[in-house]
Structure formats: C-alpha cells, structure tokens
Amino acid sequence: MPVPTGGRILGLETSCDETAAAVITGDGRILANVVSSQAELHARFGGVVPEVASRRHLELVIPVTREALGEAGIELAEVDAVAVTQGPGLVGALLVGLAAAKALAWANHLPLVPVDHLHGHVASLYLQPERVEPPFLCLLASGGHTLLIDVAEPGGFRVLGTTLDDAAGEAFDKGARLLGLGYPGGAAIDRLAREGDPAAFDFPVARVPGLDFSFSGLKTALLYAVRDLPEDELERRRADLAASYQRAIVRALVRRTHEAAEQTGATKLAVVGGVAANSELRAALPDAAFAPLPLCTDNAAMIASAARYTDAVPLPGYLALDAYASG
Amino acid sequence: MSPAMLTLAFDTATSVATSALVRDGEVLAERASRAVRVLADADELLEEAGADPRELSRLVVGTGPGSFTGVRMGLAAARALAFALELRLAGVSTLEALAAGSPGALPVVDAGRREVFAVVDGAPAAVAPDELRLEPGTTCVGDGAIRYREVLEALGAEIPPRESELHVPRARFHAELAREFGDPEAVEPLYLRVPDAEQAR
Numbered sequence A: 001m002p003v004p005t006g007g008r009i010l011g012l013e014t015s016c017d018e019t020a021a022a023v024i025t026g027d028g029r030i031l032a033n034v035v036s037s038q039a040e041l042h043a044r045f046g047g048v049v050p051e052v053a054s055r056r057h058l059e060l061v062i063p064v065t066r067e068a069l070g071e072a073g074i075e076l077a078e079v080d081a082v083a084v085t086q087g088p089g090l091v092g093a094l095l096v097g098l099a100a101a102k103a104l105a106w107a108n109h110l111p112l113v114p115v116d117h118l119h120g121h122v123a124s125l126y127l128q129p130e131r132v133e134p135p136f137l138c139l140l141a142s143g144g145h146t147l148l149i150d151v152a153e154p155g156g157f158r159v160l161g162t163t164l165d166d167a168a169g170e171a172f173d174k175g176a177r178l179l180g181l182g183y184p185g186g187a188a189i190d191r192l193a194r195e196g197d198p199a200a201f202d203f204p205v206a207r208v209p210g211l212d213f214s215f216s217g218l219k220t221a222l223l224y225a226v227r228d229l230p231e232d233e234l235e236r237r238r239a240d241l242a243a244s245y246q247r248a249i250v251r252a253l254v255r256r257t258h259e260a261a262e263q264t265g266a267t268k269l270a271v272v273g274g275v276a277a278n279s280e281l282r283a284a285l286p287d288a289a290f291a292p293l294p295l296c297t298d299n300a301a302m303i304a305s306a307a308r309y310t311d312a313v314p315l316p317g318y319l320a321l322d323a324y325a326s327g
Numbered sequence B: 001m002s003p004a005m006l007t008l009a010f011d012t013a014t015s016v017a018t019s020a021l022v023r024d025g026e027v028l029a030e031r032a033s034r035a036v037r038v039l040a041d042a043d044e045l046l047e048e049a050g051a052d053p054r055e056l057s058r059l060v061v062g063t064g065p066g067s068f069t070g071v072r073m074g075l076a077a078a079r080a081l082a083f084a085l086e087l088r089l090a091g092v093s094t095l096e097a098l099a100a101g102s103p104g105a106l107p108v109v110d111a112g113r114r115e116v117f118a119v120v121d122g123a124p125a126a127v128a129p130d131e132l133r134l135e136p137g138t139t140c141v142g143d144g145a146i147r148y149r150e151v152l153e154a155l156g157a158e159i160p161p162r163e164s165e166l167h168v169p170r171a172r173f174h175a176e177l178a179r180e181f182g183d184p185e186a187v188e189p190l191y192l193r194v195p196d197a198e199q200a201r
C-alpha cells in the first residue's frame, strides 16, 4: 500500500471517452470524483472515435484535475501519490493521461501508481461507504469489456472468461443504433424496454465454450428482425424489440455468471462496469453486490482505489512508462 | 544579481523527441529519445544541472505539426507541469524549430497518409510531398524529408544524410524562439488536419 490511511491519492483516467480525475484517501473515502463525459461529442458518430476522444482528453485533463483538487479542498502539493490508468484502452487516449500524471507526480516528487483499468473497475467495490470484501466472483460488463473475474484479494484478479467479439455495452450501443435510439445505447434501451414485452422476440444467446461470451450473433439477429418488419410495425414494436434484446443480453450475462460461480465455488457475486447500471441486470442478480451507480461508468476514483493495492513506481522509473492497448 | 532564468523545452511531435535545459540563454544540456521518455530525459537534464523541477522558471513545448499522439503527449506533460509548478508556458511550432536549426532550409515533417507538413504559401499545411514547390537546390530537413527523399530530390531538393541532426527539431531552438509565455491552456496543438471521422461526414 503506497499511501497511508490518511494520505491522499489523485487518480486520472483517460482510457476511453471519459476524462476523469478523483481524489480519495488511503482508506478509500472519496473526496472528489469528477467525470467529464464525451458521450455527446461521440453521439453523432454512434461510437467512440479515438482521435476525437484523444483531442478532447488533452483539452480536459488539467481542468478536471483542477476541479477534483478544488472539490477535495486540497492543493496538488498535499497529494501523496498519483494514480493513472496505464491500459488497456485506446493508446492515444491513455497516453494523454499518462503524460499528465507523470508530469504532476514528477513536479512534486511523488510516486506514480500505474493502474490496470480492469483492476480499477473491480476496485470500484473497495471504496467506502459500501466496501465489498474479497473473495468474490466479479462480472465486469461495460462498453469496452465483458469479463468474468475471480477476485481472491484486493491486489489481484484472475480472468475466467471474456467476450470473443463485442462487449455487452457495445451490444447495447449497436442495438440502440439499429433501433434508432441515441448513444450511449444502454440507458436508452433500458428505458424503452420497460414499455415492451421481453418475450415478444426470440433472440438467440450464443453458446460458446468455457466461460466466454459472444454478442455479435445477437446483434445480427436484431438487425434481421428490424429489417423484416414493415416501417409502421417497426415503430409500434420498437419497445418489444428493445425489451427482447435486453433480455437476451442480460440472460447471457447471468447464465455465464452462475456457471462461473458453480465452477469456482464462489458464494459472493459482484457486478461492475457501465452495464452494472442496467435495471434488468440488477433485478436478475438480486444477491449480487453492484458497484454504486456513479462508479459504474469509467471514473478515476476506481483507479485511485486500485492504486491502494498496486505497487507504486518510484522516481525516476515511471517517467519512461508506456501505455498498453490490451491486457 | 537576479536569479538565473532556467528554461525547460521539449518537443515530442516527430519520431525523435528532444529536450533541452537552458540557463539564461546558455544551453546546459540536450537529450534526444522517444516521446514516452521525454520526462525521463528532462529529469536527467535537471539532475545533471543539479537542479530541481521547482527551480524551473519557464517552459517551452513544441506544438507540432507532427504525430497527433506525440504532439498531445508533449502538450499534456507541458500543461501539467505548468499547472503543478505554477509556470508560464510558450508554444513553438516544430517547423519553426527545424527551420531555426537549419537556416534557409525547408522543414518537412512526416504527416502519415503519404503527406507531409510544411509551410506552403506562408502557412503550415498538410500536402502530398510531390506537391511541394521548391526552388532548385532548396535544402529539405525533417523526418518527412528523410522519408520522401526520392520524391523531393526529383523536385530539386538537397537532403542531408539521414543521420544528420538537422532533421531533428532540437529543443534548444524552441527555447531560443519562445517569445510569448502565458496561460498553459492557451498553448494549442497544431494538428492541421481534422480527425478522419469528421472528414468522412
């Protein structure tokens, strides 16, 4: 643990389309958690454009850092360590946060803690006031990832299964686009699905071996369903399509999670990532611990949280760190 | 005696990232490596000079044009340093720094997509290398000149050998050229090209 209980960690996160900075204490209290979402910027493209995202990160990274320090009521000089997402993610985006974090740490002779983004999502569960204690089985489902993770202790994690094609959040986004809904698609489908019949359409949930996931077939099935409906009927049945599509994604997630729990003998379940905000998933896993809503989407509090269980890199070693695209 | 003015300058826009530490106009030391290492280089420069980052008086950063990712790494580091150390920042175009290192030459920076960044009709722009109009005998410098040596030589250009340091935008020139030091957020990257996704629209 690089930072004492009363110490403060400044976290930065720029792996995808949220520019985020946070300040937490060594014992996991959030003092500030600032997230500047670029969703609107990318909405007209129907997804994240890496170059557009990276340009925006550069514009925002210092302003969000300043805001987080201000909200926490501290000066940069009062920070004890800087944590930053090193990967996986969009490399050009990660490098903006990494360059800024190195500079902030170097200027103040602080250690830097390079954090794995997936570890960050899991560590969203270690923040107060609702800390979840390992061991547990963790479903991480977001726009970029769909993973089943065995978590034995806060400092580590072991991936049991992953998606072979699209991430669950990506499936929501693509489905939303097919249904003429906005981006990001998860919230839009969740809302519309409440007015629809989840049994109206039978969308197949791909069966792949092991504990992996596959969502590309599901998206194709929705594409065909949309294409085969006459215009006026499509309009009428949009909510049914959304409800059935959401049901299929949630079923796939829940089934695999239960299978993984059986295999590992896990008694405790946890769900993190943007899709953890989905109301049907929450209802389908009533006994699981869900990350608090503000910590589901990418944020820097979770990165700072993971830093509490990650070795800090001392000066000057971290000054040459590179980002990585995939784990 | 007034305290010495200690300036840190760096440029990460091209394939060779450079840095320099300058005290009252005297270049103390320089480094050349890669963009991800530029702050490691800066740390070494200060170490050699027996100085601490807190003793820096001002910062200069290369604003490109060049690799978008490279330009951003330099600007993110420079803005963060300026914020942390409460320093003012100046931006200097990578093309201008190259020109200062090779007076009379035309700087040509690799822009990817079979294009180069160069000053065309008085303004920096992205163009195909064979669209450059050169006076015969013009010296071309920069990583774009190395990459498109044959095309440019066919247009009458003279290009120094690949290993010549004339091809590198050395940060000592950024420090020398820097004039306006001010709000770090006001120092903007010189992209010269909109993202592809915008272009496609």
Ligand SMILES: [Zn+2]
Residues within 6 Å of the ligand: A117, A121, A142, A144, A297, A298
């Ligand atoms: Zn994420």
